[in-house]
Amino acid sequence: MGYNPDKDFVQYAQAWEEKIQAFIEWRIGEELLPAPVTAAGNIPEEARTQIAGLPFAVKDNIAVRDLPLTCGSKLLEHFRSPYSAAVVRALEAAGGFVLGKTNLDEFGMGSSTDNSALKKTNNPWGIDRVAGGSSGGSAAAVAAGIVPYALGTDTGGSVRQPAAFCGVVGLKPTYGAVSRLGLVAYASSLESAGILADTTERCRAVFACIRGRDPQDETSHETPEAAPALYHAETGRAKKIGVLSPEAIARALAADATGSEALEIAVQASILEDEVRRGFELAQERLAGLGHTLAPVEIPSLKYGVPAYYTIATAEASANLARFDSIRYGARPDWAKNPEELIDKARDAGFGAEVKLRILLGTFVLRSGFQDRYYLRAQRIRAALRRDFESLLGDSGYTDTAKFDALLMPVFPSRAFGRGPSSLSAFAQKAADLYTCCANLAGLPALAFPASVEGGLPVGVQLMGRAWAEGTLLDIAEGYEQAFPFPHPEGFQAFWRQVCTKPL
Amino acid sequence: MYQTFIGLEVHIHLRTQTKVFCGCRSAFGDTPNTNICPVCMGYPGVLPSLNIEAMRMGMMVARALSCHIPEKTWFERKQYFYPDMTKNYQISQFASPLGQQGYVDIEGKIGSAIISKRVRIRECHLEEDAGKMIHAGAVSRLDYNRAGVSLLEVVTEPDMETGEEAELFIQQFRRMVRYLGVCDGNMEEGSLRADANVSINLPGEGLGKKVEIKNLNSSRFVRLGLAYEISRQGDLMDAGKPIIQETRLWNEARNETLPMRRKENAQDYRYFPEPDLPIFAPDAAFLQSVDSAMVELPLPRIRRIISAYGLGEEQAGLICEEKSLADYFETAVSQAEAAGLAKNDAGIKIANWLLQDVKRILGKEGMDISDIGAFRLHPARMASLAVMTAAGKISGKTAKQVLDAVAAEDKDPAVIVEERGWQLLSDPAQIACAARTVMQTEAAAVTEIQASATTDKRRSALTAYLVGKVLAATGGKADPKIVNSQLEELLREAAK
Known part of the structure; x- marks a missing residue:
């Protein structure tokens, strides 16, 4: 194991990159030396060996000193960061080094990475398909074996959905488990830095390295003592897993949708593709076969998740993106007659259509006199959702006993979709966030991992857990991986592990 | 006569070492753009972290104004675009300011007006200041040293009735924050800034149409601006003309207020809770530290x-x-x-x-x-x-x-x-010795004093003359009272 930057690898990486276009900028031809290991001894040795001396990729909305921080936007196309994110510094201190910055939907807004203003990223399993998003570049780079792991951000599924599309592991940690310092904010109360990794073991190691309180992020916390251990948990291997029925959700949505064309589209978008349903069912069988106890659960409030999510996310986005006025940095118009016109022109030319749509939505829902109807109502739904999840999984303070160790659910209703007529509309893509966005609304950890390959494309499933219980989710997924090794796309070579597992 | 309602919004720069949400030096008179960092410059990905000293100082002011300090206080984002605002929102407080519903007594004189009044305080809230934009001909320059400096805003109820009361309020508030050591109170440099709002109405009719006056950068201008505005609004009422709700600027060169913007274009700040900062719940130890920092007002x-x-x-x-x-x-x-x-x-x-x-x-x-x-x-x-x-x-x-x-x-x-050698000569013997010498050299005066024909008036004048001579002889150091008593005694003796 170890970084192997010989000619073979460089050619391998370049050949893949030509096809998938995962990176906005990378240092593949440069001589890269890992930073000296400086991390204090709080990272377990088994974690360090998964990181030290190895490259990683970073989604281009996470700051790395002197590298671009484009966020996939024209406005920041030439912006380079004067500082590094806390998560990047933690990995560098453990001996990791940044290979490059990966493509994304502009400011993390999208589910395909096609909303990037700078380039199009393709799925390593089929280059006519999207890699998912918004962390599509990071997922594609890991799936292609260019890096063993990559950092992403997850605001409503932006790590887990591309992980599922590309057949890799994707972790969205508990809100506050990982510092947000250096993540270009889209929706501050929802998002977290996340991990896309080739294996569960790697994912666990990276999480062990980046978690913890950062004084510069006042919303970050140490893991409570009562939470399950990340390594060498003493609990048994057999877990109680609640299975969320996608059919029940679709029925609940349909009951409300009568007469509304938009809601009909939302219902259609929530229904699982046959291949995804097969993968989901297979995962249930296999988990039961591994000794876990599975039982069906229902979460009625889930049907309100998407509207609540988009209300809160766009409200926060409208404020978070206000700083991009091109006064202090960012692309400027050639000429403006006053500062106000400079701001108007820069934002008009700099932002893509999806970003403008979300800023306008957020501005709309925060208008004075309308907050009760939209923003505050969304916050009430959010609180109800959190209560519903806590009643099944236990509370974040570990004062009660949980009914389930984890909840199993789909990641996304479809596998990686194509472009053109076979694509999903922007509206359907939002509606399809229903399985992922609830973890962000509730602030709970969620882990996507490849369940199977159906029709030549990977299908991912998702485990959601109690706050601070990433260890439990990783244990379940690791057991699955040991029995059913994760698949790889054709042409994949393992540079990051001694034993290359064959595609399923 | 109309009834007048005056409220004040006073902003003070808190004397914290560093800015309110980052570690930059809180000094904005320095070379432009030297006390800045990615946080106060609103760079992508940065996060605020609360300067606890600013919170403490804010709560000291709240205590001094007899405000209620809530169990939980938090921040909101106040959104508007302006080039000197690096994030295009200001982190401020809206729903739960750190100090609520207090009062302060003002007592004193402005000119001939003797004032003694209780002014209710609506709230004190902590926020960040913006940078400074300077227009110079065809270009606009921006200095962000002030961006992120701790600012405390104190809002009064409309309890004042005259410009004099408002001026006294500002003076005594300034004195109070200087006592607390939380602000230098310098109005010229802008570390204490006041906006006034005023409305007039027929007695008993309640508040009128509110006019806000800005650019009042001395307590005197607060008085003058309000006096001007009260009389302007009175003239309008007399003439049966409407008063427009608006913001006006005090023009110190012309001694009048001029319209700045109408309230109908008032901005919607779209406040919502700041997700980057947790709710602040002061514990007993923190409140104790506020109390122990208080001084006699x-x-x-x-x-x-x-x-x-x-x-x-x-x-x-x-x-x-x-x-x-x-x-x-x-x-x-x-x-x-x-x-x-x-x-x-x-x-x-x-x-x-x-x-x-x-x-x-x-x-x-x-x-x-x-x-x-x-x-x-x-x-x-x-x-x-x-x-x-x-x-x-x-x-x-x-x-x-x-x-x-x-x-x-x-x-x-x-x-x-x-x-x-400035100590007084108080030894009677020494003084008597000097007096004898003077009596010898001034024998004529002594003789005249002792003559029976000399009037009392003349006699006391001559005695004072001799005292002066004795004082001169001692270099002015002799205690005049002792000189007097010694001289009188010697004169009595000489007369025997």
Whole structure:
């Protein structure tokens, strides 16, 4: 194991990159030396060996000193960061080094990475398909074996959905488990830095390295003592897993949708593709076969998740993106007659259509006199959702006993979709966030991992857990991986592990 | 006559070492854009972290204004675009400000108006300041040193009725925050800024149409701006014309307010809770640290000093204008008292010296009376001077010279008096000796005094003449009272 930057690898990486276009900028031809290991001894040795001396990729909305921080936007196309994110510094201190910055939907807004203003990223399993998003570049780079792991951000599924599309592991940690310092904010109360990794073991190691309180992020916390251990948990291997029925959700949505064309589209978008349903069912069988106890659960409030999510996310986005006025940095118009016109022109030319749509939505829902109807109502739904999840999984303070160790659910209703007529509309893509966005609304950890390959494309499933219980989710997924090794796309070579597992 | 309602919004820069949400130095007079970092410049990906000192100072002001401090206080984002706002939203407080529903009493005089009033305080909230945009011909320049500096906004209820009351409020609020040490109160440099709002209406009709006045950068302009605005609105009402709800700017060159913007284009700030900062719930230890940082406030101190030291109201007010001066005064008096002086004697003497001589000496050195804490003429020296004067070692006139000399040479008063030989001659034998010599050289005057035909008036004039001669002979050092008594005794003896 170890970084192997010989000619073979460089050619391998370049050949893949030509096809998938995962990176906005990378240092593949440069001589890269890992930073000296400086991390204090709080990272377990088994974690360090998964990181030290190895490259990683970073989604281009996470700051790395002197590298671009484009966020996939024209406005920041030439912006380079004067500082590094806390998560990047933690990995560098453990001996990791940044290979490059990966493509994304502009400011993390999208589910395909096609909303990037700078380039199009393709799925390593089929280059006519999207890699998912918004962390599509990071997922594609890991799936292609260019890096063993990559950092992403997850605001409503932006790590887990591309992980599922590309057949890799994707972790969205508990809100506050990982510092947000250096993540270009889209929706501050929802998002977290996340991990896309080739294996569960790697994912666990990276999480062990980046978690913890950062004084510069006042919303970050140490893991409570009562939470399950990340390594060498003493609990048994057999877990109680609640299975969320996608059919029940679709029925609940349909009951409300009568007469509304938009809601009909939302219902259609929530229904699982046959291949995804097969993968989901297979995962249930296999988990039961591994000794876990599975039982069906229902979460009625889930049907309100998407509207609540988009209300809160766009409200926060409208404020978070206000700083991009091109006064202090960012692309400027050639000429403006006053500062106000400079701001108007820069934002008009700099932002893509999806970003403008979300800023306008957020501005709309925060208008004075309308907050009760939209923003505050969304916050009430959010609180109800959190209560519903806590009643099944236990509370974040570990004062009660949980009914389930984890909840199993789909990641996304479809596998990686194509472009053109076979694509999903922007509206359907939002509606399809229903399985992922609830973890962000509730602030709970969620882990996507490849369940199977159906029709030549990977299908991912998702485990959601109690706050601070990433260890439990990783244990379940690791057991699955040991029995059913994760698949790889054709042409994949393992540079990051001694034993290359064959595609399923 | 109309009823007038005046409310004030006062902003103060808190004297924290660093800015309110980042570690930059909180000094905005420096070379432009030198005290900045990615956080206060609103770079992508940065997060605020609360400066706890700013919260503490804010709560001190809230306490001083008898405000309720809530169990939980938090921040909101106030959104509007302006080039000097690096994030295009200001982190401020809206729903749960750190201080709520208090009051403050103001007492004093503005010109001939004697004011004594309780003003209710609506709230105190903590926020960040913006940068500064300077328009210079065809270009606009931006200095972000001020961006992110801790700002506390204090909002009063519309309880004031005249420009004089508003001016007194500003003066006494300024004195209070200087006492607390949380703000230097400099209005010219903008570390204390006030906006006023005023409305008038027929008595009993309640609030009228509110007009806000900005650009009031001295307490005098607060009074003048309000007086102008009250009379302008009164004229409109008299003429039956409508008063427009708007924001007006005080123009100090033209001595009038001019319209700035109408309220119908008022901005919607789209407040929502700041997701990057957790709710702040002050614990007992934090509240204790606020309480232990509190000091005796000016008004109670004035009352105490009047009764404890026997000073007049005006004099006590002047002594208490600056905390450092009042502290100095009380230290010096207590040291004089320890040396056996009566409290009132020492108090009055020292107060007089401070308000006349010391003020003059400091002025000559280009120092302000508030700098007295660091001055060479420290309280122990002042106390010893009071003791020497009371004991008759030096005259009152000499004492003033001693003050100058102590300030100039940085020596103790006793040393100055000794070196210059300024102590009064009080030995009766020595004075009698000098008097005898004078009586010999001024034999004619002595003879005239003793002549029976001499009128009393003439006699006392001649005696005063002889006293003057004796004083001159002792170089002015003899105690005039003793000279007088010795001379009279000698004259009586000579007449026998």
